[in-house]
Amino acid sequence: MSAPPQTESKLVSRGPLDPSEARWTKLVKTTYTDPLGVERTWESAERTTRPAGIDLDGVGIVAIFNKDTGPEILLQKQYRPPVNASVIEIPAGLIDANETPEQCAVRELMEETGYIGVAKETSPVMFNDPGMCNTNLNMVHIEIDLSLPENQKPVPKLEENEFIECFTVPLTNLFDELKKLEGQGFAIDARVGTIAEGIELAKKWKL
Template structure:
């Protein structure tokens, strides 16, 4: 293992600067590896999941289940994979199951954890656990109060074309495109499991 001590910043003091319903922001004073002081402002995030649902439409071709949702900070309707933040004490797999059902109406008989990503490492502790879901069964959506979104499907080729054309700009969904390509090509195998409770 490499010695990273020449890269590490050390906190000397800190203060809370904002606490909202969802976000919690801090300002810390740190010592750089050179010994000089610096300020770091960052947001503490509870973590989240993203689900890449694989739908067999009966023709033998896999479709991807996606969403179209208005995102206020960028004032745009975005194309995204289903995702959501962890509730306190909730496991990442349980969160993935819950978000898939709430937002799309689907439950899945098989699940595979793909990995984790850190979408905004410069100013947030957020991590997003990436899950694949297959053997989908459609039920009734359970959207949160005040949540409005459309569920859409696309072939992997259509989805990748949307990414290439700039129709998909959401970072987690673009990261999902990398996983989709490699998983469907067989380069990144997954370990599928059947959860006890879906």
């Protein structure tokens, strides 16, 4: 599970985007009335990649390896230009037309990590940043049988512009490991951070 070092990506420039150049997103102005009947406007962004007839953008993938030493979560390091940093993420991807969230998750897992898995559970639809955009996703839990021959030496099928490094972290100390990674200069994706927060809450409240 290797990829070119994440430090090789570097920000070159940043500036306004002409709407005619936009391929993946668009800005939207929404007019609405508040509970007092006052008309207001809101600026937000939308993906232009959502398939017609589907109210979902993509999936996040929760893949846990049940090892003899304890459960470990499959994570990724990937440079993200909007934050100019390599981000610690779970595998994820956009849904295709005529595809279920579970099918999307199995496909994206194989493409990004090389692992073959089976979808076991799907979360409610979650909105990533509803004050900024309407982007949403299902979190899909995938079971990976590490004893299968195809999972012994997984080979990702990355696109030419994807540089993803996969690694695992023990679930029991995910929160502390994320702090260490942040100290090393990595940014933490909210989905990974929320999983870690949930584990810490479960520990604190003995759930």
